[in-house]
Amino acid sequence: MPNKKNNQKLSTWGKIWRIALAIAVPLCGGFIISLFTRDAMSKFGSFNQPSLAPPAWLFPVAWTVLYVLMGLASYFIWKKGYDSRKAADKSASKTALIIYGIQLVFNFVWTPLFFSLGWYWPAFAWLLVMWALIIVLMMKAYRISRPAFWMLLPYIIWCTFAAYLNCGIAILN
Numbered sequence: 001m002p003n004k005k006n007n008q009k010l011s012t013w014g015k016i017w018r019i020a021l022a023i024a025v026p027l028c029g030g031f032i033i034s035l036f037t038r039d040a041m042s043k044f045g046s047f048n049q050p051s052l053a054p055p056a057w058l059f060p061v062a063w064t065v066l067y068v069l070m071g072l073a074s075y076f077i078w079k080k081g082y083d084s085r086k087a088a089d090k091s092a093s094k095t096a097l098i099i100y101g102i103q104l105v106f107n108f109v110w111t112p113l114f115f116s117l118g119w120y121w122p123a124f125a126w127l128l129v130m131w132a133l134i135i136v137l138m139m140k141a142y143r144i145s146r147p148a149f150w151m152l153l154p155y156i157i158w159c160t161f162a163a164y165l166n167c168g169i170a171i172l173n
Helices: 012-036 040-046 058-083 087-116 120-144 146-172
Strands: none
Touching (some): 012 087, 058 087, 058 120, 087 120, 120 146
């Protein structure tokens, strides 16, 4: 007999709370990390930087937008698994959300590695692993929820740019 919970549509408030929670997780994580790396943007300005380095004010704006998009993507992945009656869909969503969580930890740890510890090359290697995790997540999202995939696209582009900056700063400093 099918699970009654899975046959019910989420209420409007249920959807709003789940979307809010999905967005709050990366935003809160990013905020907490920013408390530990408060001087990161002033430190960024003091580096010898590669030619395409943007102004420091752009980073918090970009990350806020990216965290919102990442949170929405995670909601769409979760929702697809929640709404499906197929065990394979539920399993695929669960796997994608585990990968999402792992890459989110990698995301949060990169900032202290780079800025607080000044480990530019280890941070670059860390970023490459994170980049690979995002690619795997995007491949899974593509099969689960196309909107989730498209919401992750700016994230991988920004992380590719971040890898360029990380590598450039490691070389120049």
